[in-house]
Amino acid sequence: MPALSETYACVPSTERGRGILISGDPKSDSVLYTNGRSVVILDLNNPLNVSIYGEHAYPATVARYSPNGEWIASADVSGTVRIWGTHNDHVLKKEFKVLSGRIDDLQWSPDGMRIVASGDGKGKSLVRAFMWDSGTNVGEFDGHSRRVLSCAFKPTRPFRIVTCGEDFLVNFYEGPPFKFKLSCRDHSNFVNCVRFAPDGSKFISVSSDKKGILYDGKTGEKIGELSSDGGHKGSIYAVSWSPDGKQVLTVSADKSAKVWDISEDGNGTFKKTLDCPGSGGVDDMLVGCLWQNDHIVTVSLGGTISIFSASDLDKTPVQLSGHMKNVSSVAVLKGSPQYILSSSYDGLICKWMQGRGFCGKVQRKQNSQIKCFTAHDEEIMTSGFDNKLWRASFKDDQCTDEEAIDIGHQPNDLSRALLSPGLVIVTFDSGVVLLRGGKVASTVNLGFNVTASAIAPDGTEAVIGGQDGKLHVYTVSGDTLTEEAVLEKHRGAISVIRYSPDLSMFASADLNREAVIWDRVSREVKLKNMLYHTARINCVAWSPDSEKVATGSLDTCVIVYEVEKPASSRMTIKGAHLGGVYGLAFTDDSHVVSSGEDACIRVWNLTSL
Template sequence: MAELLETYACAPSTERGQGILISGDPKSNSILYCNGRSVIIRYLDRPLEVKVYGEHAYPATVARYSPNGEWIASADVSGTVRIWGTHNDFVLKKEYRVLSGRIDDLQWSPDGARIVACGDGKGKSFVRAFVWDSGSNVGEFDGHSKRVLSCAFKPSRPFRIVTCGEDFLINFYEGPPFKFKLSHRDHSNFANCIRFSPDGNRFISVSSDKKGLLYDAKTGEKIGELSSEDGHKGSIYAVSWSPDSKMVVTVSADKSAKLWEISDDNTGNVKKTLICPGSGGVDDMLVGCLWQNDYIVTISLGGTIYIYTASDLEKAPLELAGHMKNISALSVVKSDPQFILTGSYDGLLLKWVQGTGCYGKLERNVTSQMKCFAAVEQEIVSTGFDNKVWRSSLQGDQCGEADSVDIGNQPKDLSLALVSPDLALVSIETGVVFLRGTKIVSTIDLGFTVTACAIAPNGDEAIVGSQDGKLHVYSVAGDSLNEEAVLEKHRGAITVIRYSPDVSMFASADANREATVWDRASREVKLKNMLYHTARINCLAWSPDSSMVATGSLDTCVIAYRLDKPASSRVTIKGAHLGGVYGLGFTDETTMVSSGEDACIRVWKVTAQD
């Protein structure tokens, strides 16, 4: 059996030039955000506690708790809204196709009976409000000519709905049934976010024109604005009210968050400016915010979540980092203390410590995307899509200077001789390249299409996998290879090869969903019938004592096998990662870490079944 110990959540999906609208539930002190097809639930007072809802067929865009906290409505780019329970394994209650295009925002009515959603649609259908348990419409929403970026429901009677969007308009609707009442064109650029105050007296809109405007919640008339003195110098992407309705927090492309005191005469003056502790690059633009209980949450374009204590703003914020894209490589680095290193498709390297979570981003002076990497205690060797192999020293919590070598072909796989990691074997389509440091020792054409490779820890043997499913075993003599054996068992292209830590065995896996464990000395199959995945196997890992081997697949599952038991007594983790498992490692004999397409990392306790 396998027990989930920890989940290190992905970061919120962000887009340059666009805000993200996050929400939360004050009762459980949790927040909701989206990444890919996942909706992430995180708890502000216990950030390592994470839940993931992954039932959308298309990338999710926004999610909101119902007023009683029992239901969550989440929307996606296809215009679909799914309403599901926060307990009982996220049981699906209803699903509706609400708009013909992407949904950007949605809100519940304060009585929990209706939902309004807005976004992109065909014709003029950019906004729709409906009864959530029947799907029937509750009004007509005319007045917008372009995509509607944000909508809000007045939290008290008489009910009102307000919307804003790319046509610069603020529209005001009365109901139910809702009908157009009035429109304002006070903004001179995209109106990005609109929110009612919790007491139901006012609402505020913020825009890419750097302004925030205040309106009367009952009549819709403009009554004030945020002061331009000490105001934002860039587009304002999101706004959130304090629980007592006396202040708002705004976030901007100028990389700052500002707290504004809203006076009785409806002017807003800056009380505090929060500069997030990033490096000042584009990724430090702030695109989302939420004020919940005593927490102020801001989100950067790079996906970092900053959690401030509202009652003590001098205190440094808690930073939660994560991957935004598919994690393409994972390595457990056996140092003191031991840590987990993950690299995503977009080139981001993150360091994780079990029990702590993200330990920090490793800054690389390499901007290329990352395909795969291997890590030892003091060094990271990585390959990208630029035909280069990079070596970076690992100094403390950062990567040192990186050296690279262009091997003239797209690297397919990478393996280090762990006893002398200066020696690396890189596979390319036509053969392999031997590297010492960043010097090419030899490039060998093998005469077949290469798909995977592994080099023995002491560098005396290499195994190369081919497109036709054969494993070629070579002895390494200086800078050349001598073929010793060809092993035929697989019926699909070899995807991964790994030596066991005690070097007495090696394991291989293929695109036809089969894995095999081989005895290294006799080259006989040691564990067979490992054919329990339903799709390509992407990754493979050994436990430190060589007693267990685990495989991760495109079918979203991880399967662990014990060498002293038949393959049928395996441990299967179903749905380990939405979209597929791409990284696996062991931190000790029974603790396994996995990563995948969903940009999350999970730590599992695996105990063998009898």
């Protein structure tokens, strides 16, 4: 049966003007963050060691390890908290509806008995603390009038809870049962994050007013501030204490991360600005941070995770990145080592190395959205929503000689003849455009609604699929298309067509969840009854030896068929991607790469026992 070989994780979901929360398990150097409905567990020492929890019904917002590391509490935009096991298939322990709106932060009490959560209560409760095993409330949290962006539990007795939010307030509660003690009105803008020092003696709040303020952990009284010398020039979105409680890390919209020394009396003096490599654009704003053991972690608005060494702040950080949105296509570049390119509709193309993971983002001058994507050797082609086909040479992660070819229509599929360089067909809703050498050779109106297309690698034939489920086979001669046959087998609109590498077959699939393999010469069905998905098929890929076909579907599964065996002897990869599979490619005859709605990319070994 197929086995998961590698996962290239999505990056954290971010939102402009908001901080995000990443948290960690100090015992294992694993961090938690969220993207869509996924909670990602990532090992900072080995980024290919990834585990993903996808059981939330709504987009997840925050996740935290329990003090003993055995449980994870994660929350979502519906106000639900789920508590599940760190190991053993992430078994669900409890689920509670905590708030009536989005949860922005949650934290365990140091004894692991209670959880506090804060967020948007739609006019009702904005903060709740409850027993983790029963859901029983442990206090009343009055005092906030707007969304509560952050909350923290004092890590030592006597227990205290501190909260902050969009009403510019920092509120302090004593308990349990917890009750309001005092409000601090020292900030003049949103208070984005509040955190206790590891020993509980102090806590710090950071705000969009560019200030960090320190308070006594037991009384809640203000004791100091981060100095304005060397301070941030933009909103401070997140803060994290060093394990010894003598320093803090802050990140800001000014695209910098700063380390501060905290004195015993509670004042912060600037120590160092950490240099996060980037292009200097909006995506380089820093929105999340975590100080975990010797790792200092920052997250940018574009999702890039930078990992610094706390013991050597001058050392160049390790950078991890990837996709934040649905990865709609993947392509494998020939050569050794094996590289994989992936694209998402927001215009991002990432490069990955099998066995290593993220290798960089492909730099394009034209960062337009991507609807169709193809890559071969050193050339990339994309089409978006601007009626253009973009063609670029690709070398050393840079796109050069970028040129736009105006198709005159909105492209819905593109296919290139790999053995006939320069020959490309681009289909639009009612016809096809034939390109030769980067120039439009002809535009043909076909008289039916076109939904998918493929040109044979040798450039002599094209198959074009329609809304009516019919496949039209054309010979390509010069700049003209001549219809040779119409194949009828599908009962839904054609979604994808792919030729086999040996040119002897082609595969087609439809929105009615069926795939068919055809013999190219006789045009007879070669493998039928490929009806095992439960939703539309989005993508199809052939193995290099033309002996296997893989299909990916909205039903989250990948199914691999062997052409010479009956369809019933298929291999099924269940739950390959939360939300559906949108991209497929074989790296060799026994490994298939998949991508999907969850913004992740996975490599599967088909020969594992």
